[in-house]
Amino acid sequence: MNKNKQTALITGASRGIGKVIAKKLIQKGIKVIGTSTTNTGVKIINDYLKDNGFGLILDLKNTDSIIKTIKEIYKKKYSIDILINNAGIKKDNLLVKMTHKEWEDVIKINLSSVFYLVKSVIRSMIKKKQGRIITIGSIIANIGNKGQVNYSASKSGLIGFHKSLALEVASKGITVNIISPGLIKTDFIKTLNSTQYQNYVSKIPIKRIGYKDEIAHAVIFLISKKASYITGHTLHINGGMHMI
Ligand SMILES: NC(=O)c1ccc[n+]([C@@H]2O[C@H](COP(=O)([O-])OP(=O)(O)OC[C@H]3O[C@@H](n4cnc5c(N)ncnc54)[C@H](OP(=O)(O)O)[C@@H]3O)[C@@H](O)[C@H]2O)c1
Numbered sequence: 667m668n669k670n671k672q673t674a675l676i677t678g679a680s681r682g683i684g685k686v687i688a689k690k691l692i693q694k695g696i697k698v699i700g701t702s703t704t705n706t707g708v709k710i711i712n713d714y715l716k717d718n719g720f721g722l723i724l725d726l727k728n729t730d731s732i733i734k735t736i737k738e739i740y741k742k743k744y745s746i747d748i749l750i751n752n753a754g755i756k757k758d759n760l761l762v763k764m765t766h767k768e769w770e771d772v773i774k775i776n777l778s779s780v781f782y783l784v785k786s787v788i789r790s791m792i793k794k795k796q797g798r799i800i801t802i803g804s805i806i807a808n809i810g811n812k813g814q815v816n817y818s819a820s821k822s823g824l825i826g827f828h829k830s831l832a833l834e835v836a837s838k839g840i841t842v843n844i845i846s847p848g849l850i851k852t853d854f855i856k857t858l859n860s861t862q863y864q865n866y867v868s869k870i871p872i873k874r875i876g877y878k879d880e881i882a883h884a885v886i887f888l889i890s891k892k893a894s895y896i897t898g899h900t901l902h903i904n905g906g907m908h909m910i
Contacts, residue, residue: 667719667744673697674889675739675746677726677783678753680707682852683802685714686878687750687885692718694886696748699739726753726779727771736786745794746787748889751780751801754820756854758813769816776820780827788835797840798889801828802881805848805904821846825900832898841897845884848904849875872905 674691678684679700688698688711698719700711711721724735739746754776757768780801791797806814807821824844832842849855849866855875858866867875884901887893902910 667697667717671695671697672747673699673719673745674748674750675699675701675736675783675787676750676752677701677724677779679721680704680710682854683847683850683878683881684750684752685710686882687752688719689714690879690882690886691748691889696889697744699744699746701735701753726775726783729774729778729782732779732782733786736783740790745790747791747794747796748798749783749787749800750885751783751799753779754802754804754854756814756817758817760813761815764816772816773820773823776817777823777827780824784831788840791840792835792838795839797835797838799828799831799840799842800885800888801844803844803846803900805846805902805908807846808902808910809908828900829898836897841888841894843888843893843896843898844900845881845888846900846902846904847876847881848902848907850881851875851877870905870907874905876903876905 674696676684676688676698679688680702688700691698698715700721701724702708702711702721703725708721708723725731755772757772759768784799801824803824804821806818807825810818828842828844880903884903
């Protein structure tokens with residue numbers, strides 16, 4: 667992999683939205699370091715990246731491994747010019763039944779990991795006086811959802827985090843934004859039964875769920891020079907399901 671090209675780190679690049687973002691980035695000539703929690707996921711990433719980057723194991727539940735992994739990337743003289751915090755999980759339950767583990771896992775993976783990832787890359791971006799940080803949020807941050815107090819708290823926590831971070835690094839050439847999807851066709855929503863699915867679709871003015879490409883296109887825009895004046899923003903992509 668050419669170490670002089672712009673490089674993006676994408677968490678959760680084995681499938682879903684992260685995989686499509688990674689594919690679009692390499693089409694733009696950007697090198698990709700993609701993560702997965704499994705060897706199978708890393709193999710999938712390496713197979714589609716070919717010589718445009720590589721995959722590595724990273725479990726965002728493990729704070730020490732986040733710090734160690736980023737250190738190793740820098741030690742090997744790769745830069746991280748673009749950070750895409752994409753990986754996320756849900757562990758749904760009504761609050762009365764929600765376990766500590768369901769709460770903590772979701773907060774750790776969806777919110778706390780972003781703190782450690784950003785903290786690990788930001789000094790290098792400041793030194794270079796350039797950087798792009800994009801995090802995949804969720805419509806649920808704004809509208810809430812029964813059974814998702816953990817997921818909703820994690821995703822709305824990201825909004826405050828990104829606004830504050832955007833203020834801290836705006837003068838350093840670094841932009842910080844959230845892309846907030848509505849319902850997107852990935853494994854993430856395959857637990858919905860057909861009644862729940864129809865119920866969601868009935869609330870989407872465009873009358874269909876979104877596609878992974880529709881999120882990836884927005885990532886490509888936000889990392890481009892055309893978006894250099896956009897920071898601290900949450901870009902909603904939800905077919906009109908929620909308008910702010
Ligand atoms: N799909 C939707 O409708 C929708 C709507 C709003 C927001 N989002 C957000 O979009 C993002 C991507 O979701 P998706 O729909 O593409 O989901 P997905 O298809 O389920 O993919 C999730 C990705 O996250 C990775 N991941 C899971 N647990 C992880 C952990 N502990 N550490 C590191 N990586 C982990 C997975 O990697 P491995 O399995 O390979 O380890 C996988 O690559 C998430 O942040 C999600 O909250 C999705």
